[in-house]
Amino acid sequence: MLYPHFSSILKRYHSSGCKIVLALSGGVDSRVLLHLLSLFKQDNPQTECLAVHVHHGLSSNADFWAEQCHQWCSDSGLSSVVERVCLNLGSRISIEQEARQQRYLALKKHIQEGDLLLTGQHLSDQTETFLLALKRGSGPKGLSSMPEAASFGKGMLLRPLLSVSREKVVDYAEQHSLSWVEDESNTDTRYDRNFLRQYIVPQLTERWPDIERSVSRSAQLCADQEALLNELLAERLAKMIGADGGISVVSLHSESALARNQLIRMWLDTYSVLMPGRKQLSLIWNEVVCAQPDANPRLTLSQGEIRRYQNRLYWVDKQQDITDWRTEFTLNTPVDLPDRLGSIMLTDRVSENGFKLRAARPEERVWVSFNPEGIVAHPEERAHSRKLKKLFQEYGVPPWLRRRLPLIMYNDCLAGVAGLFVDRDFSGNAVEVVWDRQTQG
Template identity: 45%
Template sequence: MLYSHFCHQILANSPKTKRLVLALSGGLDSRVMLDLLARFISDHRDYCAHAVYVHHGLSTNADTWAQQCVTWAASCGVSCNIERVQCVLGRGISVEQAAREARYQALAKHIQCGDTLLTAQHADDQIETVLLALKRGSGPAGLAAMPVLTTFAAGQHLRPLLTISRTEIEAYGAQHKLQWVEDESNQDQRYDRNFIRHQITPLLNDRWPGIRKAVTRSAHLCGEQEGLLEELLSFHLHQAVQTDGSLLITDNISARLGMALIRQWLKQQAVIMPSLAQLEQIWFNLVQAKNDANPQVCWQQYQLRRYQQQLYLLQQWPDISHWQQTLITNQACQLPQDLGQVCLKETPLATLRPPKADELVSVRFDYSGPEIKPQGRSGKRKFKKLLQEYQVPSWLRRRTPMLFYGEQLVAIAGVFVVEEFVVSATTTTAVQFEWQRL
């Protein structure tokens, strides 16, 4: 019965994708799925399978579990990789959330174009996910919980056992005399999911035996409503998203529509969604702020800024205002924090004089010197005022590379060149300060 259900899910949801990648933890659920997967590829020779064990380093037993998974996979004729990850904790990020994010980032590396990632979540997991969403006060998107099928990395993510109870999975494991590992952390009820699993779900199942199907149905209906909302908002969102990826919020838009557009925009960028309180803060403290304000809203590792009625999603990078690097003509210089690279390139079309032999050339991200005069301007201005006039957003003013000859500012990449460094009529060579962003 369970095997036929598994086969139906694979054939119905991945008819064109013949490579299946299993997230194998070694626990009961994924161990059962490994056995189902081995039977499936034996019966369907046009499919192939691969397993990935993600080593979080959170348990002293993880090395043993990893080797056990490799052994079990080999006995089933399935190749298996071990992916070692580090869980990055931060403000408001739980161990569970950090482990989940690290796990999926590791799994994404193994998904080639058109592949299907298989994970072993089941109906009891779905109950836990819905209850956790209720605890957070989530709307339809959160209550939709886990979908059976969704896009993932270069392929798709399928949960073929999502409507199957844990009891059925246990029965299959016992019937086929399978072995699996027991993660000691699954008994730790300090974790919300474990508390629900051990204290809440058994009571719900005893009181209402049909609770799994009811929760699955409600989650599906919430997913349908969320999908309908996306479809209805798609035109508005297309009009609001600018060429640089920012979101334009006009004055005549209502708070309800505006917040819905912000949610859909953030969802497109696959970020951790802000809470309702944070979303309201984005709307009232960011979008509705005065024109001359410089507001920001931060959550997790993200930062939302506003500039000229447009919202920009940024990562919260450490300060690099003191970073500097020597620059050699015609050699690329790598910038920190995924900012790309710069090059001082000799080219006939350039207007910038090359450095003199005694001038040390460097790239920096901060300037605190005297007033300067950009090329084509009538007079000198303070640096901060110039950046405002050239419409450089405040968060980019210390993230835009600057060229220095000695201690003199020569140019700001993509913004302006200082007048006194423009080539004279007697100069035979010239250079150009180029910035290639990632």
């Protein structure tokens, strides 16, 4: 019986008062999870549960799938929501990877402190993931495939069916007369995972019936080895990383090639970056770390860039061009900033050590911008005025952040750069700029 297994796993990880969120695609795996979660809700009525269906818009059936998921949730007595996402489908972008990334970004919005996100991967999915990692030539981390539980945003991602075979999942659905949707793309063997599912794994299991269990054990052994390696290097890595998240180039130079490659992988893993292969690690070292001292090197990866600045390596997420973004302040009303930069507010509730300015005159409008072009400022602690570009250099602001710091403008004059300095002509104690960066992704 699947429910006792499901219930025991949830009770192992779920904390009282925290929400359980189900990623509901509508396929048989998540459909079974929905049924199991509804039973768990009946046994634990105080537990808040929510099903989230992500609408990718890739199929002509996408609207129907969303309606079906909503109806199943309604019939099960569970709350549900549909998240619509837009995919960036460029010529060099993997549809699978982009859909996965946007799906998890959408799901993360519903995860608060201590919440659980349930996904429907099972034992056969683990086998496919292992074989895909093997095809890519992955090391222990890649071959460790998917863990049963992992941190996710402010909460945890849990795969309660990971040790259950696909056959048992389908049997459960049929025994309980559950209906589900079939994504037509699942039969398209141009996708590597579908090719494995349709042709390779069935032949392997026919020849060796226990191979999926064996693969699962190998994945766990790889995970154990990776965990041990990380444990042995964790203290060394902590000493290399500064308060700004950058990793010391000088410290990396003192390590062996094997150690520094693992340390770079561990550092990137803190940003949830897809693990670079051996070729990419070589490029990081030769083209970024070992570039000329006066260079501004960068290496672009699928999720962002690795850059060097003042003898440190930094991970930089993909950024939107927000140069032309601007908006006016209304006193004591937070303003949402673009591209995961949080929110900012101009308030007359002034604190002792806040970022304080004089009050605006009647003819002055106060607004926020990100375009530093042509701006000259005179920080109150400096003897002379300088172009903002030069001031950013003197304050040690990395190049990729120089169009990410909110510029507080009084009419066309810079009053201050949030978190950096106040201009001498606008110094005062009447209002305070409060920049809350906690909403950054």
